[in-house]
Amino acid sequence: MRLFLGYLALAWLGIGGWLLVDPGALANYAGVAALSVNGTIELRAMYGGMELAIGLSALWALWRPRWACHVLFMNGVITGGIAFGRLVGVLAVGSASVYTMSALSFELSAAALCWVFAKRLSGEQHRG
Numbered sequence: 701m702r703l704f705l706g707y708l709a710l711a712w713l714g715i716g717g718w719l720l721v722d723p724g725a726l727a728n729y730a731g732v733a734a735l736s737v738n739g740t741i742e743l744r745a746m747y748g749g750m751e752l753a754i755g756l757s758a759l760w761a762l763w764r765p766r767w768a769c770h771v772l773f774m775n776g777v778i779t780g781g782i783a784f785g786r787l788v789g790v791l792a793v794g795s796a797s798v799y800t801m802s803a804l805s806f807e808l809s810a811a812a813l814c815w816v817f818a819k820r821l822s823g824e825q826h827r828g
Contacts (some may be wrong), residue, residue, distance in 0.1 A: 706758070
């Protein structure tokens with residue numbers, strides 16, 4: 701589980717840091733581009749700042765293991781929500797790119813693992 705939390709931290713911190721510095725990178729690999737200064741700020745906030753915060757939560761759980769269950773639950777809810785929205789988008793347009801399917805694979809597997817590990821930790825905490 702600690703290895704998985706480390707993976708989540710690296711994944712979220714890496715993409716969040718990158719997009720905070722270079723939100724225009726989304727245009728190249730996801731087809732998402734800002735149309736205004738406000739749009740660039742929004743991309744930095746939602747793709748940079750929010751993803752950095754998610755990654756920092758995983759680091760926090762590595763540093764303070766008593767928070768791991770809560771952080772895994774939160775990451776499961778967030779990645780599950782993103783996956784749900786992405787899946788609705790795929791169904792609405794009737795197709796998906798390689799990028800979309802790769803992102804959906806990450807989100808669904810991360811959400812599932814978060815829920816499994818959080819449930820396991822929750823059970824251990826209630827028994828011990």
